[in-house]
Amino acid sequence: MKHYKRIKELRNIINEHNYKYYVLDDPSISDGEYDDLFKELESLENLDPKYFDPHSPTQRVGAEPLEGFNKITHQVPMLSLANAMNSEELISFHERSKKMLGVESITYVAEPKLDGLGVELVYKDGSLLHGSTRGDGFTGEDITHNLKTIRSIPLQLRSHEQPLPSLLEVRGEVFIEKSEFNKLNQKQELDGLPPFANPRNAAAGSLRQLDPTITAKRPLSIYFYESGLIEGLAFENHLSFLSSMQLWGLPINPLIKPVKNDQGIINYHKETEQIRNKLPYEIDGTVFKVNDYKLRDDLGTRSRSPRWAVAGKFKAQQATTIIKDIEIQVGRTGALTPVAKLEPVFVAGVTVSNATLHNQDEIDRKDIRINDTVLIERAGDVIPKVIKVVKEKRGNVSEPFHIPKKCPVCNHGTYRSENEAIWRCGNISCSRQVKARIQHFASKGAMDIDGLGEKVVDQLVEEKLIGSISDLFLLTKKKLEVLERFGEKSADNLIKAIKNSQKTSFPRFVYGLGIRNVGEHIARLFEKYFNGDIEKFSNASLEELEAIEGVGPIVAKEVTQFWSNLENMKLVKECLELGVSIEKNSETQINILNDQRFVFTGSLEKMSRKEAQEKVVQLGGRASSSISKKTNYLVAGPGSGSKVKKAKELNVTIINENEFLKMINSN
Ligand code: IVH
Numbered sequence: 001m002k003h004y005k006r007i008k009e010l011r012n013i014i015n016e017h018n019y020k021y022y023v024l025d026d027p028s029i030s031d032g033e034y035d036d037l038f039k040e041l042e043s044l045e046n047l048d049p050k051y052f053d054p055h056s057p058t059q060r061v062g063a064e065p066l067e068g069f070n071k072i073t074h075q076v077p078m079l080s081l082a083n084a085m086n087s088e089e090l091i092s093f094h095e096r097s098k099k100m101l102g103v104e105s106i107t108y109v110a111e112p113k114l115d116g117l118g119v120e121l122v123y124k125d126g127s128l129l130h131g132s133t134r135g136d137g138f139t140g141e142d143i144t145h146n147l148k149t150i151r152s153i154p155l156q157l158r159s160h161e162q163p164l165p166s167l168l169e170v171r172g173e174v175f176i177e178k179s180e181f182n183k184l185n186q187k188q189e190l191d192g193l194p195p196f197a198n199p200r201n202a203a204a205g206s207l208r209q210l211d212p213t214i215t216a217k218r219p220l221s222i223y224f225y226e227s228g229l230i231e232g233l234a235f236e237n238h239l240s241f242l243s244s245m246q247l248w249g250l251p252i253n254p255l256i257k258p259v260k261n262d263q264g265i266i267n268y269h270k271e272t273e274q275i276r277n278k279l280p281y282e283i284d285g286t287v288f289k290v291n292d293y294k295l296r297d298d299l300g301t302r303s304r305s306p307r308w309a310v311a312g313k314f315k316a317q318q319a320t321t322i323i324k325d326i327e328i329q330v331g332r333t334g335a336l337t338p339v340a341k342l343e344p345v346f347v348a349g350v351t352v353s354n355a356t357l358h359n360q361d362e363i364d365r366k367d368i369r370i371n372d373t374v375l376i377e378r379a380g381d382v383i384p385k386v387i388k389v390v391k392e393k394r395g396n397v398s399e400p401f402h403i404p405k406k407c408p409v410c411n412h413g414t415y416r417s418e419n420e421a422i423w424r425c426g427n428i429s430c431s432r433q434v435k436a437r438i439q440h441f442a443s444k445g446a447m448d449i450d451g452l453g454e455k456v457v458d459q460l461v462e463e464k465l466i467g468s469i470s471d472l473f474l475l476t477k478k479k480l481e482v483l484e485r486f487g488e489k490s491a492d493n494l495i496k497a498i499k500n501s502q503k504t505s506f507p508r509f510v511y512g513l514g515i516r517n518v519g520e521h522i523a524r525l526f527e528k529y530f531n532g533d534i535e536k537f538s539n540a541s542l543e544e545l546e547a548i549e550g551v552g553p554i555v556a557k558e559v560t561q562f563w564s565n566l567e568n569m570k571l572v573k574e575c576l577e578l579g580v581s582i583e584k585n586s587e588t589q590i591n592i593l594n595d596q597r598f599v600f601t602g603s604l605e606k607m608s609r610k611e612a613q614e615k616v617v618q619l620g621g622r623a624s625s626s627i628s629k630k631t632n633y634l635v636a637g638p639g640s641g642s643k644v645k646k647a648k649e650l651n652v653t654i655i656n657e658n659e660f661l662k663m664i665n666s667n
Helices: 001-021 032-045 087-101 178-190 197-206 212-216 238-248 261-278 293-297 360-366 431-443 454-462 469-474 479-480 488-501 506-512 520-529 536-538 542-547 553-564 568-577 609-618 642-649 657-662
Strands: 071-073 107-114 119-126 127-133 140-143 166-175 221-230 258-261 283-290 309-313 318-328 336-347 350-356 373-378 385-389 504-505 581-582 597-599 622-624 631-635 654-655
Touching: 001 032, 087 261, 087 283, 087 309, 107 238, 119 197, 119 221, 127 140, 140 197, 166 178, 166 197, 178 197, 178 542, 197 212, 197 221, 197 454, 221 238, 261 283, 283 293, 318 431, 336 373, 350 373, 350 385, 350 431, 360 385, 431 454, 431 469, 431 506, 431 631, 469 568, 479 488, 488 504, 504 506, 504 654, 506 520, 536 568, 542 553, 553 568, 597 609, 597 642, 609 622, 609 657, 631 657, 654 657
Parallel strands: 504 581, 597 622, 597 631, 631 654
Antiparallel strands: 071 140, 107 258, 107 283, 119 127, 119 166, 166 221, 283 309, 318 336, 318 373, 336 350, 373 385
């Protein structure tokens, strides 16, 4: 009992410090002092596990990764915002609202539009119940385990300054600050992992993890800005709801403020646009919301967006610079893409030195030439593009640019197919194409061969150790370890990684072949239709392919064209002969467990828990780590704990290891 008093006290103290740090942005103790309090709480909780509380500030990272995401239906749909592209459209929003309401003046709440991911959190009597993604607005994914790792999200709301509603659904944006994003990407590079394209993608990837220990390492932040359903408390306007959220301990963006009428809207929009690059996080516009909830009701909503709010979009950011050169990049399919090499210029918070010129038509249309001064634009995360040439600045000696008639890599002739804007190198043995095809084959979504990145592939092709995807399976440690930058260990690792990749799936292998327009999704459709049989797939006729639901005529044509090339047939045959084995998907296999859900607890004697879980999935069942109403069987071994009790409460069938083995061996 004596511990309990201190445990409770520490939980309160820590929650209050979180509030001061994350909501008020005004910490009153040092990080070191905070850590000491945290450690004291952790050790007392460990001493006395009976005082375990899932909402204690120490309980942010769950023990086991999830098997998959459950769905959560939003009680109130999470709508989008209608966009106003410029000042006129912002003013019309105000005019329309005034007219519909029959009033002369309207107070709005002005907010920055954060460029992150919308999420919803549900609190029951002040305790965090669950959290979800926006999804399609009606149903999202349960990402409670990941949201709990965000330290600025309270697990327990404060209640001593503002009464709590019995049910509170709040919405906000999860994002990563620019400086944290840069640090994260530096770390990715050190770990040999690909960098994230932008903070938004990094935040999205972090929330999509099944393992919360990974999310916990990502520097995620959140600001709250709206409500969903609230029970047991009513609000008259948005400002008072926002200030209550703050008192409950939910962080609110400090730039939010009330504004009046069109002038207020325009001023806020302009001021915010001016400071956007100085803010620590990315924003892509402003949001204006009618403050008075009664007026919101009167305005109502359209099918996808409310009439009481609008998003003011920022102009894409532009700058002028000089095209120093135009480089031709050759892709996996031989496509020649012109890329402008720019005099580096700072725009939208980053230094830009490349811009895509797309194709010859685009170059002709804009009359883009080397040495031209150009206006470039960077919008969101897309590659910068050239808007126009500043013709007045063009010198006397300048010539139109033409994509060369010969491939810049292999000197082979180029061609352009009917209806296509793109020129291609016609040599399928072009070294750049060969390298890019092998890189694609080894990439994450395909064979996922660890350690076989761009540089290594280039090196192996240049050393003539490989010339096609199947050659990868002929590599040996001996051949590798004599190469520059390779040692015994790295040679061994790469050979092992190649070997490991050989046990693969139909979608991975087919996607890896790099058939144009065949992504992972389409590959999965083929897997289903051809029951994972590559031979049947390779012999399919155009008509048969077109008849598959989700497969269009273009894809069907690409596929038949691919297989009509005997070289491709030979490559695939070689891969299979050299050890690539395509595992049947559980769906296409005899599905004896028929989607039934299994949870394991205690120890197993005949196999490890991981093996048992894999077996369940292979046989068409589902393995999960926690019990719910949906669980069909709890497999309990010696040393089982609280799960047995929970299974009994939920009427879940409990079986032992032998009974489980009988079930799975009955086929
Ligand atoms: S209000 C109907 N406020 O923008 C109200 N949304 O296009 C919709 N967003 O899905 C939400 N900052 O993810 C609101 N201050 C803000 C916002 C904001 C960013 C995102 C949010 C939403 C999307 C709507």
